[in-house]
Amino acid sequence: xxxxxxxxxxxxxxxxxxxxxxxxxxxxxxxxxxxxxxxxxxxxxxxxxxxxxxxxxxxxxxxxxxxxxxxxxxxxxxxxxxxxxxxxxxxxxxxxxxxxxxxxxxxxxxxxxxxxxxxxxxxxxxxxxxxxxxxxxxxxxxxxxxxxxxxxxxxxxxxxxxxxxxxxxx
Numbered sequence: 162x163x164x165x166x167x168x169x170x171x172x173x174x175x176x177x178x179x180x181x182x183x184x185x186x187x188x189x190x191x192x193x194x195x196x197x198x199x200x201x202x203x204x205x206x207x208x209x210x211x212x213x214x215x216x217x218x219x220x221x222x223x224x225x226x227x228x229x230x231x232x233x234x235x236x237x238x239x240x241x242x243x244x245x246x247x248x249x250x251x252x253x254x255x256x257x258x259x260x261x262x263x264x265x266x267x268x269x270x271x272x273x274x275x276x277x278x279x280x281x282x283x284x285x286x287x288x289x290x291x292x293x294x295x296x297x298x299x300x301x302x303x304x305x306x307x308x309x310x311x312x313x314x315x316x317x318x319x320x321x322x323x324x325x326x327x328x329x330x331x
Contacts, residue, residue: 200270211233222241222244235328235330236251239274245262252293252328254296254328277298279330282299286325289322289323290318292316297310
């Protein structure tokens with residue numbers, strides 16, 4: 162990444178950072194991309210029969226789609242965005258784990274994705290009419306399900322009938 166020279170008209174309050182900071186920022190970004198690629202490679206290694214397609218056109222650093230296929234009942238999207246956020250989506254559920262430079266965040270991300278892909282975890286979606294307003298990633302705990310992550314929208318059409326839907330890779 163090359164920095165363009167500043168013109169004399171620019172304010173002195175917003176000077177270019179020193180060159181060593183530019184290199185650190187670039188290295189930091191490269192490190193998070195390496196972390197994400199290692200995470201995606203580990204997921205691919207654990208599920209060798211599942212196809213993972215990298216989408217270079219998506220406006221994120223790394224975008225991977227796992228389409229519906231034998232062994233996968235629902236499309237899954239994995240990504241690295243905003244330089245340090247690992248994202249996971251299936252159905253209406255979406256969650257980010259950041260920063261990806263923190264090992265426990267990476268472990269939780271891997272647990273969520275692998276749990277869903279293996280069929281151990283489920284996504285439980287809540288609807289009003291045909292609009293999903295809440296989705297939960299859940300893992301079994303005895304004879305119940307425990308929510309480990311949630312997604313929700315702020316707009317809920319209360320006047321419509323409430324239904325639920327389970328997404329599970331079986």
